[in-house]
Amino acid sequence: METRVWIEDIAKHDDQDVELRGWLTNKRSSGKLHFLQLRDGTGIIQCVVFKGDVTPELFTRCDHLAQETALVVRGHVKKDPRSPIGFELQVKDVEVAAEPTAEFPIGNKDHGVAFLMDQRHLWLRSRKQVATLRVRAAIVTAVREYFDSNGFTLMDAPIFTPAACEGTTNLFHVDYHGTDAYLTQSGQLYAEAGAMALGKVYCFGPTFRAEKSKTRRHLSEFWMVEPEVAWMDLAGDMDLAEDFLTFVVRRVLERRRPELLVLERDLSKLEAAATKPYPRISYDEAVEVIRKRKPDFPPGEDFGAEEETILGEGYDRPVIVHRYPHAIKAFYMKRDPAQPDRALNMDVLAPEGFGEIIGGGQREDDLGVLEAALDKHGLPKASFEWYLDLRRYGTVPHSGFGLGIERTVAWITGTHHVRECIPFPRMLERLTP
Numbered sequence: 001m002e003t004r005v006w007i008e009d010i011a012k013h014d015d016q017d018v019e020l021r022g023w024l025t026n027k028r029s030s031g032k033l034h035f036l037q038l039r040d041g042t043g044i045i046q047c048v049v050f051k052g053d054v055t056p057e058l059f060t061r062c063d064h065l066a067q068e069t070a071l072v073v074r075g076h077v078k079k080d081p082r083s084p085i086g087f088e089l090q091v092k093d094v095e096v097a098a099e100p101t102a103e104f105p106i107g108n109k110d111h112g113v114a115f116l117m118d119q120r121h122l123w124l125r126s127r128k129q130v131a132t133l134r135v136r137a138a139i140v141t142a143v144r145e146y147f148d149s150n151g152f153t154l155m156d157a158p159i160f161t162p163a164a165c166e167g168t169t170n171l172f173h174v175d176y177h178g179t180d181a182y183l184t185q186s187g188q189l190y191a192e193a194g195a196m197a198l199g200k201v202y203c204f205g206p207t208f209r210a211e212k213s214k215t216r217r218h219l220s221e222f223w224m225v226e227p228e229v230a231w232m233d234l235a236g237d238m239d240l241a242e243d244f245l246t247f248v249v250r251r252v253l254e255r256r257r258p259e260l261l262v263l264e265r266d267l268s269k270l271e272a273a274a275t276k277p278y279p280r281i282s283y284d285e286a287v288e289v290i291r292k293r294k295p296d297f298p299p300g301e302d303f304g305a306e307e308e309t310i311l312g313e314g315y316d317r318p319v320i321v322h323r324y325p326h327a328i329k330a331f332y333m334k335r336d337p338a339q340p341d342r343a344l345n346m347d348v349l350a351p352e353g354f355g356e357i358i359g360g361g362q363r364e365d366d367l368g369v370l371e372a373a374l375d376k377h378g379l380p381k382a383s384f385e386w387y388l389d390l391r392r393y394g395t396v397p398h399s400g401f402g403l404g405i406e407r408t409v410a411w412i413t414g415t416h417h418v419r420e421c422i423p424f425p426r427m428l429e430r431l432t433p
Helices: 007-013 056-062 113-118 127-148 188-198 234-255 257-262 267-273 283-293 305-312 367-376 381-392 405-413
Strands: 017-030 033-039 044-050 070-079 087-098 173-176 179-183 200-208 221-230 280-282 319-322 339-343 345-350 355-362 398-404
Touching (some): 007 017, 056 087, 188 221, 188 381, 221 405, 234 257, 234 319, 234 345, 234 355, 234 405, 257 267, 280 283, 283 305, 283 319, 305 345, 345 405
Antiparallel strands (some): 173 179, 200 221, 319 345
16 A cells, blocks of 8 residues: 655655645646646645556546646656656556636736735645745744743733833724723733743734835734843843844754745845844944935934845845934833933844844833833823833843744745735735635
8 A cells, every 4th residue: 555645755755656645736748648746735746647557537537637636646756857856756546536616716827916815825825835934934933943942931922902012003903891902013011021020031923013004014914023031231132133033044044945945045145144243233324324325314213114225235144223213212212321312222134125124122121211201102101000010120121122024034035025924914905815
């Protein structure tokens, strides 16, 4: 009896009889031969049906199989240097498990983005989409591996929150049993509480922004990992971000190189990012670089996509920009004692125009300063009393950051738009499928 195997493991079964289960992704015929391209989610293999090896009825049946027919294929594994995976299957038997009831809507032709997004549940089956999602999974695995192996404790943050980290303007409001609540934009505040209890923590989950944005970098729902560490200053935070990111890139290069090649990613662009150190420049130094290209850029403003792209062009790996103007940062950012108008914060900008993938910094640990910041930003103090308690009872310096998974996937895979970096994207004008 044939051994049932996955295509990604086919090399272990050279010159053996096996059973494969998957879907027909393409087909061509040449006289006495049918070439069936079978995919099973782990790979694609060519299954060769020779007229003399099967019954006349089966040979004829194979000539009329529709795309996405579910098949059980049995045959003999043979090496084939012409194949992308180095092997093909010489077919002995084909069993049709399920036939499509209509023509598959995504054919071998160009389709518009809107059409493909409407068919996202089916578009996921395509070769590049499968490769992207497998790279995403490798990134998530590497994220957890890094923190779990470096003494961090996973601490989940709530999705429903009574207040926002940075104001409620861009948040989704919900009625929580008659009380105003919001879908979280970050787990950071709760991670800070965790750091005071556990020392080193990270939260990892979906976050939400109701921004009216249609750029290639924005989603309404995205995933973010947020470490927080007690007794850590800004310098330590930058060291952590650098060490973490190089680890993730190395792991993806080790584990998903074939998928990156399917995506036609220039691996040399990533290999530089897998090594330390990353360049570090101050906000003021960054402004000087930007103004050489954009003389009218006003110092004191935050960077947009164009400015981040300019900054990334000068480096072969991510660049860390630190000490932005405090006025443009969140209420919880600590001021730099040496430059009170600057925040002890940092952003990590990916090269090649992918922009910010990490944002973080040192948190304000002084109770009085934090209370004044809440008042200045017009945030309801009552909703933050529990957060202020962290400063009332054993306050210490602490820092952390957030990394957006989809932007990181876009950068590592070289994908232009983040909508292809999450299985089912939620955007300004898209809630389906």
